[in-house]
Amino acid sequence: MDVAEMSGPDRRAEVVQHPRDALTGDEMLADEGQAPDGRGLSQSADLGRRLSQLSPGHPSSPYQADGSPKPPVPRLRDLEFPDEDPSDQSDPADRADRADPADQSDQIRPLTDQEHAEHAADARARLDKAHADGLATDQQYTLDPNRQSWSRDRRAAHYSIINDLYDSAADVPCGHKAIVAGGLGGSGKSTVLGQYAGIDRSQYLTINPDDIKEEMARRGLVPEVEGVSPMEASDLVHEESSYLARQLALRARADGKNVIWDITMSSRASTERRIDDLRAAGYTQIDAIFVDIPVETSVSRADARHRMGHDKYRAGQGLGGRLVPPEVIRAQADPEWGSLNRRTFEDVKPRCDNWSRYDNSVDGRDPVLAETSGHMEVHSDKLEERV
Numbered sequence: 001m002d003v004a005e006m007s008g009p010d011r012r013a014e015v016v017q018h019p020r021d022a023l024t025g026d027e028m029l030a031d032e033g034q035a036p037d038g039r040g041l042s043q044s045a046d047l048g049r050r051l052s053q054l055s056p057g058h059p060s061s062p063y064q065a066d067g068s069p070k071p072p073v074p075r076l077r078d079l080e081f082p083d084e085d086p087s088d089q090s091d092p093a094d095r096a097d098r099a100d101p102a103d104q105s106d107q108i109r110p111l112t113d114q115e116h117a118e119h120a121a122d123a124r125a126r127l128d129k130a131h132a133d134g135l136a137t138d139q140q141y142t143l144d145p146n147r148q149s150w151s152r153d154r155r156a157a158h159y160s161i162i163n164d165l166y167d168s169a170a171d172v173p174c175g176h177k178a179i180v181a182g183g184l185g186g187s188g189k190s191t192v193l194g195q196y197a198g199i200d201r202s203q204y205l206t207i208n209p210d211d212i213k214e215e216m217a218r219r220g221l222v223p224e225v226e227g228v229s230p231m232e233a234s235d236l237v238h239e240e241s242s243y244l245a246r247q248l249a250l251r252a253r254a255d256g257k258n259v260i261w262d263i264t265m266s267s268r269a270s271t272e273r274r275i276d277d278l279r280a281a282g283y284t285q286i287d288a289i290f291v292d293i294p295v296e297t298s299v300s301r302a303d304a305r306h307r308m309g310h311d312k313y314r315a316g317q318g319l320g321g322r323l324v325p326p327e328v329i330r331a332q333a334d335p336e337w338g339s340l341n342r343r344t345f346e347d348v349k350p351r352c353d354n355w356s357r358y359d360n361s362v363d364g365r366d367p368v369l370a371e372t373s374g375h376m377e378v379h380s381d382k383l384e385e386r387v
Contacts, residue, residue: 108314108315108316110311111311116310119310120303120306120323122227123232123323124325127228127233127235127236130223130225130233130236135223135225136237136238137221137223137236138240140223141153141240150240150243157221158243161215161219161244162247162248162251165205165212165215165248166205166252169204172202172203172204172257172258173257174258175203176258176284177204177258177283177284177287178258178259178260178261178283178285178286178287179199179204179259179288179289180265180274180275180287180289180348180352181260181262181289181291182263182265182271182288182290182291182341182345183264183265183291183341184298184341185264185298185301186298186301186302186304186305187291187292189289191360191367192358192367193260196366201260203258205252205257205258205260207245207249207252207260207262209238209242209263210262212244212248213237213322214231216237216240217231222234223236229310229313229319229320231309231319231323232310232320232322232323235322249277253278253283254281256281256283259278264341265348268343268344268348272348272351285353286352288345288352288354288356289355289356289358290342290349290355290356291357291360291367292338292360293359293361294338295329295330295332295333297361298329298332298339299330302324302326303326306321306323307321308321309321309322345357349373355373356371357369357370357371358370
């Protein structure tokens with residue numbers, strides 16, 4: 001019986017509680033009568049025969065309507081632009097002036113401020129419509145009202161992503177140590193963790209839902225939205241990427257693998273739950289690091305990061321930049337602590353063994369260690385007066 005037709009106990013049985021419980025990707029494809037590489041078992045051998053049986057003149061037939069062979073399809077290398085003449089020593093600007101204007105596309109020209117603002121507004125409108133049309137993956141591919149039981153094909157993709165991410169951390173020790181890192185978007189957590197907090201990141205598996213979004217985009221798992229880059233559309237996999245992060249953490253906790261939870265700390269409840277889960281799994285050292293910036297700094301950096309990513313995408317590089325609406329960031333403002341994220345950190349830091357807070361609010365200046373519990377090993381000589 002097809003998964004989509006199941007109901008009641010049959011459907012609940014499809015819920016995967018642990019990635020290891022799922023079939024491997026090859027097993028799932030073989031179950032569907034396909035080879036592990038995604039092709040039908042006889043497709044490669046059968047393709048030439050089927051093409052030759054098409055009527056002459058058919059678009060896919062190798063023969064013209066009069067029965068003569070079609071010319072070979074040009075190779076990609078034949079379509080490449082020719083290399084510049086090494087003997088041409090003239091100024092590049094002069095060569096550009098001599099070039100045919102028809103060959104000079106403005107598609108790789110960085111957007112102006114107005115063009116960027118217009119694109120961002122258009123992308124948001126398209127994404128709002130995509131959400132309204134039910135394109136979010138937790139709506140498309142889940143089978144239960146709680147949207148935690150995923151379709152068979154999606155579970156196969158989950159299994160592959162989790163396995164690959166976990167295997168990439170094969171050398172990370174299982175020392176039951178964890179770091180919970182928080183801060184608004186654009187705060188520079190990765191920079192602080194890697195360069196200023198004295199942490200050897202090779203000794204930790206980093207769990208970051210945003211990294212998982214990017215991995216899903218690389219694998220073509222983000223729904224396509226016309227006029228929107230894959231990373232702009234990654235908001236449509238927000239719930240799914242969070243689910244995968246939890247599943248990856250579940251596997252890591254089962255082994256006691258050292259982990260870094262790279263999150264925003266926007267929610268006190270979810271941050272406390274992560275700490276409690278680690279304690280219940282026997283983690284003996286849990287440290288907290290917070291990178292503090294003002295809300296408006298987060299707004300400007302998020303926009304700059306989106307703009308840079310989108311300009312690269314238009315130039316044929318990368319998957320685009322994540323689009324975070326300013327009002328979403330401004331909703332995190334807090335009159336006492338500056339941000340709700342900082343408030344969460346202040347609330348949960350007593351539950352951790354060690355903690356530290358960095359100020360990274362000034363562009364062009366190194367992050368500053370503002371305060372610490374005094375027990376963390378930190379590589380910084382810029383400790384400000386404690387507040």
